Amino acid sequence: MKDIQNLFGNCVFNDAVMQTRLPKDTYKAFKKIISEGSQLTPDVANVVANAMKDWAVEKGATHFTHWFQPMTNITAEKHDSFISPTGTGKVIMEFSGKELVRGEPDASSFPSGGLRATFEARGYTVWDITSYAFIKDGTLCIPTAFCSYGGEALDKKTPLLRSMEALDKQAMRILKLFGNTTAKRVITTVGPEQEYFLIDKEMYLKRPDLIYTGRTLFGARPPKGQELEDHYFGTLKPKISAFMKDLDEELWKLGVYAKTKHNEVAPAQHELAPIFSTTNIATDHNQITMEIMKSVADRHGLACLLHEKPFAGINGSGKHNNWSISTDTGINLLEPGETPYENAQFLLFLVAVIKAVDKYQDLLRISAASAGNDHRLGANEAPPAIISIFLGDELTAILEALEAGTEYKGKGKNQMEIGVTTLPSFPKDSTDRNRTSPFAFTGNKFEFRMLGSAFSIAGPNFVLNTVVAEILREFADSLEKSKDFKGDMAKLVKNTFHEHKRIVFNGNNYSSDWVTEASNRGLSNLKNTVEAMPSFISKKSIEVFTQHRVLTEQEIHSRFEILMEGYCKVIHIEALTMIDMVKGEIIPACIDYQNELANLLNQKKACGQYDNSLEAHLLDKISKLSATLLKKLNTLETSILDSKEEQDVTAHASFYRDKVFTSISELRLVVDELETLVARKHWPFPTYAELLYSVI
Ligand code: ADP
Ligand code: MG
Numbered sequence: 291m292k293d294i295q296n297l298f299g300n301c302v303f304n305d306a307v308m309q310t311r312l313p314k315d316t317y318k319a320f321k322k323i324i325s326e327g328s329q330l331t332p333d334v335a336n337v338v339a340n341a342m343k344d345w346a347v348e349k350g351a352t353h354f355t356h357w358f359q360p361m362t363n364i365t366a367e368k369h370d371s372f373i374s375p376t377g378t379g380k381v382i383m384e385f386s387g388k389e390l391v392r393g394e395p396d397a398s399s400f401p402s403g404g405l406r407a408t409f410e411a412r413g414y415t416v417w418d419i420t421s422y423a424f425i426k427d428g429t430l431c432i433p434t435a436f437c438s439y440g441g442e443a444l445d446k447k448t449p450l451l452r453s454m455e456a457l458d459k460q461a462m463r464i465l466k467l468f469g470n471t472t473a474k475r476v477i478t479t480v481g482p483e484q485e486y487f488l489i490d491k492e493m494y495l496k497r498p499d500l501i502y503t504g505r506t507l508f509g510a511r512p513p514k515g516q517e518l519e520d521h522y523f524g525t526l527k528p529k530i531s532a533f534m535k536d537l538d539e540e541l542w543k544l545g546v547y548a549k550t551k552h553n554e555v556a557p558a559q560h561e562l563a564p565i566f567s568t569t570n571i572a573t574d575h576n577q578i579t580m581e582i583m584k585s586v587a588d589r590h591g592l593a594c595l596l597h598e599k600p601f602a603g604i605n606g607s608g609k610h611n612n613w614s615i616s617t618d619t620g621i622n623l624l625e626p627g628e629t630p631y632e633n634a635q636f637l638l639f640l641v642a643v644i645k646a647v648d649k650y651q652d653l654l655r656i657s658a659a660s661a662g663n664d665h666r667l668g669a670n671e672a673p674p675a676i677i678s679i680f681l682g683d684e685l686t687a688i689l690e691a692l693e694a695g696t697e698y699k700g701k702g703k704n705q706m707e708i709g710v711t712t713l714p715s716f717p718k719d720s721t722d723r724n725r726t727s728p729f730a731f732t733g734n735k736f737e738f739r740m741l742g743s744a745f746s747i748a749g750p751n752f753v754l755n756t757v758v759a760e761i762l763r764e765f766a767d768s769l770e771k772s773k774d775f776k777g778d779m780a781k782l783v784k785n786t787f788h789e790h791k792r793i794v795f796n797g798n799n800y801s802s803d804w805v806t807e808a809s810n811r812g813l814s815n816l817k818n819t820v821e822a823m824p825s826f827i828s829k830k831s832i833e834v835f836t837q838h839r840v841l842t843e844q845e846i847h848s849r850f851e852i853l854m855e856g857y858c859k860v861i862h863i864e865a866l867t868m869i870d871m872v873k874g875e876i877i878p879a880c881i882d883y884q885n886e887l888a889n890l891l892n893q894k895k896a897c898g899q900y901d902n903s904l905e906a907h908l909l910d911k912i913s914k915l916s917a918t919l920l921k922k923l924n925t926l927e928t929s930i931l932d933s934k935e936e937q938d939v940t941a942h943a944s945f946y947r948d949k950v951f952t953s954i955s956e957l958r959l960v961v962d963e964l965e966t967l968v969a970r971k972h973w974p975f976p977t978y979a980e981l982l983y984s985v986i
Pocket of ligand 2: 737
């Protein structure tokens with residue numbers, strides 16, 4: 291036990307290390323800067339940098355890097371060594387406060403959506419002092435935000451930090467109205483559950499599609515998929531168990547609270563969940579988790595697939611974003627309290643989330659949109675593209691009773707009154723907990739279940755924080771003027787629920803009836819990324835993000851372009867990979883096999899045997915399919931050429947969705963059928979069965 295305790299955070303320059311390593315007054319000054327969110331002074335920065343360097347060098351580090359999160363879903367780093375020449379042919383190890391606080395990577399090759407003209411390509415990175423530095427692979431990593439020279443955000447962290455500030459500000463206004471004098475700050479917390487696949491590395495290396503695109507572009511259905519439901523929570527295979535043990539330890543060293551691990555629904559699919567932390571730290575840690583998953587897998591002769599849909603026909607991977615709001619004094623504001631007053635506060639925050647989700651459905655939908663996730667949402671394995679909230683029967687009944695001013699059946703005779711009566715207790719994990727809902731209340735938090743497994747969780751969380759901050763702002767604006775706080779607050783809860791209850795749906799989100807019902811309720815159903823994205827640059831979107839200083843109008847437009855172009859690029863790479871695999875390997879394999887069949891057929895004919903033989907039949911079938919293959923291949927090749935003519939970014943993305951992606955899917959059908967006909971020894975790629983079942 292002791293070992294794990296010592297191991298945990300071993301590679302992190304955390305509070306405990308700072309306490310022992312920093313002079314007392316520097317430590318105090320630094321803590322004050324963090325808690326107040328004020329500017330780091332050069333003298334404090336210098337002392338911290340030096341202590342950090344000494345600590346890192348003792349642990350074997352030779353380099354430092356400003357670790358940042360560009361618009362790519364993965365992290366970036368450029369390593370500089372600590373060495374500094376002494377003039378005597380020797381070096382000393384140095385690290386200044388300036389180097390700690392600010393970096394200037396040559397960042398011209400990161401996506402910027404036109405924000406950073408190449409003539410001023412120098413973006414800069416600034417230390418996010420709320421996230422601890424850590425050592426990874428002999429390098430001291432400093433978590434940083436990444437901006438352009440003009441101060442525009444070029445990364446995922448900056449808007450997240452801004453959104454946390456926005457929510458803090460508005461939620462504090464509400465808490466003050468409730469007479470809370472102890473809380474200094476309100477933070478959002480997140481526990482992201484991460485799904486992933488593990489397959490044999492040898493098999494992985496034989497699949498260019500997995501290497502280049504993260505998903506299989508071909509693959510006939512294996513005899514066994516997930517229909518027996520025997521993988522979910524199944525016993526861990528020794529190789530997987532060894533991987534998970536190693537992964538946990540690596541993550542613990544880096545201060546990541548890895549907690550739960552298990553097998554998931556699809557064969558070869560698994561999940562890891564951490565204990566929740568503040569949204570910012572949870573985001574950094576989730577990025578670290580994804581990266582470490584890949585490197586540990588590699589060490590174990592495995593490949594970790596984080597794509598949302600690595601295999602057709604079986605479940606893909608998502609990420610459940612468990613989200614809540616709490617005070618710095620540790621009170622979870624989405625947890626029903628013991629007293630009528632606490633309950634009133636809970637209900638006000640609850641209806642704020644309900645209203646935010648209803649009013650900004652489109653933005654939440656966009657936050658979960660990507661080419662990879664388009665394969666999952668609405669495909670009967672993940673929530674549909676329609677946003678709705680699951681509250682559970684009890685809580686819904688309570689809110690309905692409050693709305694109608696009627697008696698709540700579970701409570702006895704008393705009529706419930708907000709701020710006067712306490713809420714009846716309802717089980718946290720009601721048994722009817724709905725796994726199909728995209729946004730489910732689970733007793734003391736919401737679980738946003740639409741995220742794709744490869745996502746940075748920064749995007750969905752900055753949207754969520756901002757839209758909730760906006761509703762809290764509306765509430766605070768009106769309640770601060772109120773002469774009868776209790777009465778007006780109760781009215782606000784009732785009215786808000788009344789106006790936004792259409793977003794509450796406790797039924798089966800996978801059913802086709804829900805699609806019709808949702809449309810009758812006026813809920814939006816943005817089926818794919820291209821359909822969803824335009825709302826991001828709508829007036830409503832620009833208003834909410836600019837009002838709370840989370841994104842400027844220019845930043846919104848640049849992100850829109852990056853995301854749309856990213857979508858096209860993903861499909862473009864898929865198309866090129868597919869063409870390469872078909873031309874380079876699949877066509878030759880089909881020819882070889884046809885040759886073999888034709889030779890045999892000729893020999894048989896020479897002996898006077900009938901030609902309606904098995905070989906003749908197969909040859910005929912493969913020959914016809916090969917002709918279709920060629921046709922579909924040509925269509926795909928032409929579609930890529932045609933795509934170059936589209937200038938407008940939305941038209942370009944629509945073209946990729948309607949033409950290129952459709953051609954990819956059609957070509958795949960032909961190849962998958964060929965795979966079932968061509969002899970295994972000729973088929974150039976590992977099959978689904980081999981990919982999914984090789985780890986024993
Ligand atoms: P499951 O959803 O699998 O039943 P839990 O409900 O226990 O599991 O938790 C799932 C995730 O939610 C975990 O990562 C957990 O740390 C996180 N979580 C629990 N409470 C909160 C909270 N207040 N804020 C954010 N995340 C939370
Ligand atoms: Mg869960």
